[in-house]
Amino acid sequence: MASTDRPVIALGPDANDPIEESVRRAGADVVLTHDGTVPENARGLVWLGGADDFPTSLPDGLEWVQLPSAGVESWFTSGVITPGTRLTWTSAAGAYSDTVAEHALMLLLAGVRGLPAYLARTSWDDDAKSGTTDSGETTRTLHGATVGIVGAGGIGRTVIRMLAPLGAHTIAVNRSGREVEGAGRTIPTSEIDSLWDDVDHIVVAAPATDRTRHIVGAAELARLRPHSWVVNIARGSLVDTDALVEALRAETIGGAALDVTDPEPLPDGHPLWTLPNAIVTPHVANPWPVQEAALARHVEANVARFVAGEPLHAQIDPAAGY
Amino acid sequence: MASTDRPVIALGPDANDPIEESVRRAGADVVLTHDGTVPENARGLVWLGGADDFPTSLPDGLEWVQLPSAGVESWFTSGVITPGTRLTWTSAAGAYSDTVAEHALMLLLAGVRGLPAYLARTSWDDDAKSGTTDSGETTRTLHGATVGIVGAGGIGRTVIRMLAPLGAHTIAVNRSGREVEGAGRTIPTSEIDSLWDDVDHIVVAAPATDRTRHIVGAAELARLRPHSWVVNIARGSLVDTDALVEALRAETIGGAALDVTDPEPLPDGHPLWTLPNAIVTPHVANPWPVQEAALARHVEANVARFVAGEPLHAQIDPAAGY
Numbered sequence: 001m002a003s004t005d006r007p008v009i010a011l012g013p014d015a016n017d018p019i020e021e022s023v024r025r026a027g028a029d030v031v032l033t034h035d036g037t038v039p040e041n042a043r044g045l046v047w048l049g050g051a052d053d054f055p056t057s058l059p060d061g062l063e064w065v066q067l068p069s070a071g072v073e074s075w076f077t078s079g080v081i082t083p084g085t086r087l088t089w090t091s092a093a094g095a096y097s098d099t100v101a102e103h104a105l106m107l108l109l110a111g112v113r114g115l116p117a118y119l120a121r122t123s124w125d126d127d128a129k130s131g132t133t134d135s136g137e138t139t140r141t142l143h144g145a146t147v148g149i150v151g152a153g154g155i156g157r158t159v160i161r162m163l164a165p166l167g168a169h170t171i172a173v174n175r176s177g178r179e180v181e182g183a184g185r186t187i188p189t190s191e192i193d194s195l196w197d198d199v200d201h202i203v204v205a206a207p208a209t210d211r212t213r214h215i216v217g218a219a220e221l222a223r224l225r226p227h228s229w230v231v232n233i234a235r236g237s238l239v240d241t242d243a244l245v246e247a248l249r250a251e252t253i254g255g256a257a258l259d260v261t262d263p264e265p266l267p268d269g270h271p272l273w274t275l276p277n278a279i280v281t282p283h284v285a286n287p288w289p290v291q292e293a294a295l296a297r298h299v300e301a302n303v304a305r306f307v308a309g310e311p312l313h314a315q316i317d318p319a320a321g322y
Numbered sequence: 323m324a325s326t327d328r329p330v331i332a333l334g335p336d337a338n339d340p341i342e343e344s345v346r347r348a349g350a351d352v353v354l355t356h357d358g359t360v361p362e363n364a365r366g367l368v369w370l371g372g373a374d375d376f377p378t379s380l381p382d383g384l385e386w387v388q389l390p391s392a393g394v395e396s397w398f399t400s401g402v403i404t405p406g407t408r409l410t411w412t413s414a415a416g417a418y419s420d421t422v423a424e425h426a427l428m429l430l431l432a433g434v435r436g437l438p439a440y441l442a443r444t445s446w447d448d449d450a451k452s453g454t455t456d457s458g459e460t461t462r463t464l465h466g467a468t469v470g471i472v473g474a475g476g477i478g479r480t481v482i483r484m485l486a487p488l489g490a491h492t493i494a495v496n497r498s499g500r501e502v503e504g505a506g507r508t509i510p511t512s513e514i515d516s517l518w519d520d521v522d523h524i525v526v527a528a529p530a531t532d533r534t535r536h537i538v539g540a541a542e543l544a545r546l547r548p549h550s551w552v553v554n555i556a557r558g559s560l561v562d563t564d565a566l567v568e569a570l571r572a573e574t575i576g577g578a579a580l581d582v583t584d585p586e587p588l589p590d591g592h593p594l595w596t597l598p599n600a601i602v603t604p605h606v607a608n609p610w611p612v613q614e615a616a617l618a619r620h621v622e623a624n625v626a627r628f629v630a631g632e633p634l635h636a637q638i639d640p641a642a643g644y
Contacts, residue, residue, distance in 0.1 A: 099463050102488055106435045109428035116441055118603045122595040124587030125604055139609040143420050161487045165480075166424055265446030273444040281440045282447055287461040 009303060010042035010062075013049040018296040026303035038062065044306055046299055051078035064088045064312065066302055068295055070096050071207070076321050089316040095298035096286045097154035103285035104155070104203050104233040105162045107257035108147070111229040112201065114139045116255075116279055138254075140227060143167040148199035150192070150215060151206025151234060152180045159203055171199060173206075196223035201231070201254075208235035218243035227254040233285050236262030241272070248275045259285045331625060332364035332384075335371040340618040348625035360384065366628055368621055373400035386410045386634065388624055390617055392418050393529065398643050411638040417620035418608045419476035425607035426477070426525050426555040427484045429579035430469070433551040434523065436461045438577075438601055460576075462549060465489040470521035472514070472537060473528025473556060474502045481525055493521060495528075518545035523553070523576075530557035540565035549576040555607050558584030563594070570597045581607045 009023050012033030020030045023046065031039045036055050038045055044064040047054060051074045058065075067075060070093045075081045081089055110116070145168050149156040152172035160170045160182045172180035173195060177188025187194060192215070202224070206212045216230060217240040224230070230253060232239050241262050247253045248271075255277035261270075264283065272278045286294075302312050316322065331345050334355030342352045345368065353361045358377050360367055366386040369376060373396045380387075389397060392415045397403045403411055432438070467490050471478040474494035482492045482504045494502035495517060499510025509516060514537070524546070528534045538552060539562040546552070552575060554561050563584050569575045570593075577599035583592075586605065594600045608616075624634050638644065 098465050098489055102431070102463055102465065103435060103461075105488075106428075106431035106437065109424070110432050110437055113425060113428045113603075114606075115428065115432055115437070115601075115603070118606070119438055119441055119601065121602070121604070123590050126587060139425075139603075139606045139612070141421050141424055141612045143424065143612070144615075158487075165483045165487065166427075167420055265448060268445050279437075279441060280443070281435075281437070281461075282443070284436075284440070284461045290461070290463045290465070293466075 007043045007307060008039070008041045009044040009046060009306075010038045011046050011048070012036070012038070012055070013047075013053055016048060016292070018292055019046060019048065019299055022296040022300035023303050026300045027307040028303050044303070046303075048295075051075045051080045054078075054080045058087070062087065064090065064306060066090050066092075066299060067316075068092055070094070072316055072322060073208075075316075081316065081318050083319050083321075085318045088312060089318065090302060090312045091314045091316055092295055092298055093314040094154045095294045095314075096291060097158045099287075099290045099294060100155045100205075100233050100285040101158035101162060103259055103281070104159050104205065104231055107231045107233070107259065107279060107281070108201060108203060108229060109142065111231070111255045111257045111279060112140045112142055112145070117276065120276075138227075140254075142201075145169070145200040146171060146184075146198060148195050148202045149173065149180075149183065150195075150202060150204045150238075151212075152183065152186070153205065153207070155233065156203070156205040157181070159205065171195060196220050200225060200227065201229045204230070204232040204234050204238050206234055206238060208237050213237050214240040214243075216240065216244070218246070221247040221253060224253050226252065229254045230256045231258075232256070233259045236260045236264050245271050245275070248272075248277050251277065253277075255279070257281075259283055329365045329629060330361070330363045331366040331368060331628075332360045333368050333370070334358070334360070334377070335369075335375055338370060338614070340614055341368060341370065341621055344618040344622035345625050348622045349629040350625050366625070368625075370617075373397045373402045376400075376402045380409070384409065386412065386628060388412050388414075388621060389638075390414055390613075392416070394638055394644060395530075397638075403638065403640050405641050405643075407640045410634060411640065412624055412634045413636045413638055414617055414620055415636040416476045417616045417636075418613060419480045421612045421616060422477045422527075422555050422607040423480035423484060425581055425603070426481050426527065426553050429553045429555070429581065429601060429603070430523060430525060430551060431464065433553070433577045433579045433601060434462045434464055434467070439598065442598075460549075462576075464523075467491070467522040468493060468506075468520060470517050470524045471495065471502075471505065472517075472524060472526045472560075473534075474505065474508070475527065475529070477555065478525070478527035479503070481527065493517060518542050522547060522549065523551045526552070526554040526556050526560050528556055528560060530559050535559050536562040536565075538562065538566070540568070543569040543575060546575050548574065551576050552578045553580075554578070555581045558582045558586050567593050567597070570594075570599050573599065575599075577601070579603075581605055 006029045009028045010031050023030045040059045046066045048068050072091045147170050149172045152174040169184045172183035172186040180186045215238050257279040259281045328351045331350045332353050345352045362381045368388045370390050394413050469492050471494045474496040491506045494505035494508040497511050502508045537560050579601035581603045
């Protein structure tokens with residue numbers, strides 16, 4: 001194919017080898033943005049930056065913009081995407097489900113298996129085999145346990161698939177209540193009140209909205225069990241931090257494992273840093289090297305669709321705002 | 323059914339509610355051993371103790387002994403099981419595969435995702451999202467990684483099933499080289515030398531024998547990668563501890579996560595306690611509460627088979643010694 005047959009896709013704000021290779025492999029040519037300007041011949045733009053440094057003007061021939069994030073709130077609040085845009089905008093929704101779900105599984109397993117206390121040890125304890133040591137370590141299993149998946153989008157559904165071979169039962173919560181594949185049971189968000197008494201553990205994987213704010217609060221935590229772990233890999237605001245700290249201090253739940261916090265960053269000196277039944281990872285479920293590889297796959301698939309004139313993955317609805 | 327139709331199964335050395343319930347549910351009556359003596363009317367014996375306190379004489383009518391452990395070396399070395407025994411002996415082989423495999427998955431994920439360093443933090447770090455922080459934390463993924471499963475018995479096969487939905491590739495190693503379900507590739511132990519260059523991580527799950535001692539030694543560790551994690555949930559002797567400590571100190575591998583050590587217990591002051599790229603859990607992959615539940619299920623299945631006159635699960639071969 002002659003080079004002139006290949007559409008030109010702009011990439012910015014900086015060069016990126018894996019993404020450039022993806023674009024070329026998918027059948028397009030790459031040009032770089034320069035000083036925030038998108039070259040005139042570009043028909044598509046793959047933007048790896050944020051909303052704040054997005055180009056202020058775009059060439060008339062531009063048809064499509066690929067954004068690097070799965071959530072797109074900031075692109076609307078900043079005014080980059082407007083309801084009347086003539087462009088097709090795509091996000092990275094779905095591209096990072098696997099890596100975030102894997103982190104959720106890691107956090108849940110580390111909590112349930114009692115890893116933090118073991119890591120703090122510098123001495124063997126033959127009593128540990130009994131399952132609970134003098135120093136309070138407890139090793140439990142997910143086999144036969146019931147895990148509530150609060151938010152069964154791409155990440156939640158992947159967690160459900162990952163839990164299946166561990167012999168865990170799952171209850172999915174989603175907006176529609178439409179049955180989620182692999183879940184033992186699915187309940188609509190409107191009936192989430194029936195969830196808390198029936199689960200051993202909770203994985204929070206719902207989007208942050210006004211309706212999901214503090215979806216795990218004092219009342220919900222009070223209905224969990226003394227061995228229950230709460231995992232949050234979604235957004236900090238979904239869990240009431242103060243109520244959580246209180247439950248952890250009173251040991252009314254087993255523990256909490258959080259990749260996201262409210263506030264975030266978690267301030268120095270916050271009790272979550274030092275409570276023995278809390279695990280905090282600093283928003284690393286989707287670290288850049290992993291994200292970059294996943295985004296490169298996503299970009300390759302979308303450029304291939306663009307070249308072929310097929311509908312793009314993860315299209316944003318500018319009128320709806322998501 | 324009249325009680326006299328139900329065979330009598332002895333239980334010792336101590337009473338145990340879940341096991342007693344299992345025996346009754348399976349259609350037998352329970353008697354307890356007393357001062358190490360098995361009642362004369364017992365046709366079966368479920369023994370929850372060790373080889374050292376096993377009854378020195380058994381009633382003539384006894385047909386079957388169920389042991390509580392998966393490995394049975396000590397029952398032969400102690401002379402409890404002799405090649406010429408007239409009894410049927412069964413172990414708990416297979417009963418604990420799920421819980422040990424789950425622990426292996428937890429250790430591998432915690433290592434690859436860099437959990438130990440995050441747990442040591444008391445301060446956020448926005449750089450963490452880049453995948454590697456100033457303080458050296460690294461978050462990686464098992465998605466697309468290749469994991470070598472050294473020993474594809476019940477535990478290894480379960481680990482392979484658990485890794486599948488994470489998008490990890492697996493290479494199984496077993497004695498026969500006969501294809502292991504779900505593994506991308508299976509190689510016989512005799513060709514294990516071809517394994518080390520092809521894997522990102524290793525899970526050691528082989529039985530301890532003269533042939534598997536130090537199956538992971540200095541030469542093998544040297545062929546792994548700077549990001550490779552070595553997980554051992556089998557027996558400490560399968561890994562050369564001194565060579566491992568050297569590799570961890572030199573950071574020629576990513577880390578080691580061990581539920582079993584050599585020596586065991588791991589002595590106070592041993593470098594594995596404090597090396598930042600080592601995770602040690604004190605032989606808790608199969609803690610008693612979990613083990614008890616799994617053993618109760620195993621006993622129930624075997625008593626039901628005994629009542630029905632069917633072949634028992636996990637029969638030991640007294641002549642072969644395993």
